[in-house]
Every structure is written in C-alpha cells, then in structure tokens.
Amino acid sequence: MLKKIKNKTVNNSPIGIFDSGLGGLTVMSAINKALPLENLIYFGDTARVPYGSKSKDIVIKYSKEIASFLMKHKVKLIVVACNTASAFALAVLKKTLEVPVIGVIEPGSKAAVCASKNKKIGVIGTEGTINSGSYPREIDKISKCEVYQQACPLLVPLVEEGWNDEEITDVIVKKYMKPLLSKRIDTLVLGCTHYPLLKKTFEKNAGSKVILIDSAEATAGEVKNVLNKKRLFADEKSRKFLRFYVSDNPDKFKSIGSRFFSKKISCVKKIECFG
Numbered sequence: 001m002l003k004k005i006k007n008k009t010v011n012n013s014p015i016g017i018f019d020s021g022l023g024g025l026t027v028m029s030a031i032n033k034a035l036p037l038e039n040l041i042y043f044g045d046t047a048r049v050p051y052g053s054k055s056k057d058i059v060i061k062y063s064k065e066i067a068s069f070l071m072k073h074k075v076k077l078i079v080v081a082c083n084t085a086s087a088f089a090l091a092v093l094k095k096t097l098e099v100p101v102i103g104v105i106e107p108g109s110k111a112a113v114c115a116s117k118n119k120k121i122g123v124i125g126t127e128g129t130i131n132s133g134s135y136p137r138e139i140d141k142i143s144k145c146e147v148y149q150q151a152c153p154l155l156v157p158l159v160e161e162g163w164n165d166e167e168i169t170d171v172i173v174k175k176y177m178k179p180l181l182s183k184r185i186d187t188l189v190l191g192c193t194h195y196p197l198l199k200k201t202f203e204k205n206a207g208s209k210v211i212l213i214d215s216a217e218a219t220a221g222e223v224k225n226v227l228n229k230k231r232l233f234a235d236e237k238s239r240k241f242l243r244f245y246v247s248d249n250p251d252k253f254k255s256i257g258s259r260f261f262s263k264k265i266s267c268v269k270k271i272e273c274f275g
Helices: 025-034 056-071 083-096 105-115 127-132 134-142 155-160 167-181 195-206 215-230 250-261
Strands: 002-005 008-011 015-019 040-044 077-080 120-125 146-151 187-190 211-214 242-246
Touching (some): 025 040, 040 056, 056 077, 077 083, 083 134, 105 134, 105 187, 105 211, 105 215, 120 127, 120 167, 127 146, 146 167, 155 195, 187 195, 195 211
Parallel strands (some): 015 040, 015 077, 120 146, 120 187, 187 211
Antiparallel strands (some): 002 008
16 A cells, blocks of 8 residues: 655555464564554464474475465565574565565674674574574675574473573573583574573573674564665554464464563464465
8 A cells, every 4th residue: 555645655554474383473573663653464374383394395385375375465575584484485485576575584694793793603593493504604694703503492392381481491591502602602693583582591691791682673673674765664644453363273372472472462363274
C-alpha cells in the first residue's frame, strides 16, 4: 500500500518474519521496539522444527514455501529470523523475491566487527549454525578477524523450558564460555535467536570486558536502515497489527512465545502444513 505524503513515500504493508519455531520472536520483538509503527506478520514452522538437523535443500524448500505464504499477505520486506535458514536459503530468496530480504547473520557479523577492538570474536550457536561456518565467512567478508566458535546444543531446550535463571543453566553457560574466553575474545555474537533470553547469564559469565552482540537487535537495526533507504516506512496514522501464524500447536506457541516476544500473544492461527 503505497502513497505519497509531502514528497515522502509511505508503505503500510506489513513486514514478514519467519523462523523454524519460537526463537525468531526475539527478532520480531526487537523490530517491534525499533519500529513501533510497522505492521508485522510472523510465521513459526512449528510442525517441522528444528531446521538445524535438516539438509540444505530441505531448508531452502521450506523457506521458499514460507516466503510464498508471506508474499500472499502483501509483505514489503521479509526477515529470515532463523540462523539455519539465513545460512542456507537467504541467497535463493534474495534472487527470487521482489521484496528486500534480510537474514540474521550479516547484521550480527557487521555489529561484531564494529564492536571488536582486538579483532578476536566469539560466536555461539546451535550445532547446525556453527557447523555451517556462516558467521566466520560473513565476518571474513567484512574484516580480517580471528573467529572462535562454540556450539551450545543444551541451551535451546533450557530456554524453552523457561530455565533462564536456574543454576544448571549458569553452570552450562560457564562451561560453554570457557574455551572462548581462553582465546581472549572481546566480542561475543549470540548466534541463536533463543539466546537473548539468556543475556544476563552470558554477561555474568563473559565479564564486563566482552561486548555481547544481540543478533536480534542488530537485525532490527538493519530492517530500519533498509526501510529508510527504500523509503518504505509506515504512515504514523496507519492501523497497527501484529499477526502470528504457525504450522502446528498454536496453544503451546502462544504460551511459550509470550516469553520470547516480551509481550502477551493472545491469538495464534494454525495453517495447514505445506505440501
């Protein structure tokens, strides 16, 4: 929905955001805070989560199906709020879609390079994200840095259980952090969209000298930059809406998702899984 207001282009169409499940809600939350006037649509592929254990071809297939669903809602921009889908499918979506497409890896990498003074950067994420090598490759495109990675497979289930502040979580985070801190990193990328919920625990164990890069916040900043560049901001008088769709178990998504979104999610619509 485009219109002109005093030589300013306005587009009240929604921003589409998708993830394999719940984690992308932290990205949606960051976008909602950074751009409070924008209409947002979220799709969580809860019937087929997780993506990290699936092949590249399957992740691309799923991502194209979800992007097609979002395009039917006339979105003006798509955010791939999933590290695995960003690593495997982002380039394909950028080539095939007529709207801007933003992933979570490039914004987080840019922010890390800008923040690091000693050029020693740590990256934590799921096994799939770490094994893909997507963050080291992206960081290397920007600047020559030493990048040290650590897979943290136990953290996602702990976050989804709501054990963010439990002693066991603190112990596990400390153990995961130890090899990275031994490399004297000064910057740490939270390379999983679940991890912003553990930010206090990471801050405690990383220490004040290590800067944490929240990829959700970095992605929200990139969305804002693209909307500004493309002149696609929503009108201040537009009717604001937030919509949530899943491929399975909307009740569970609604109850757990509210923690990730930092606001109560009152309505979630299930759509039939893609063919």
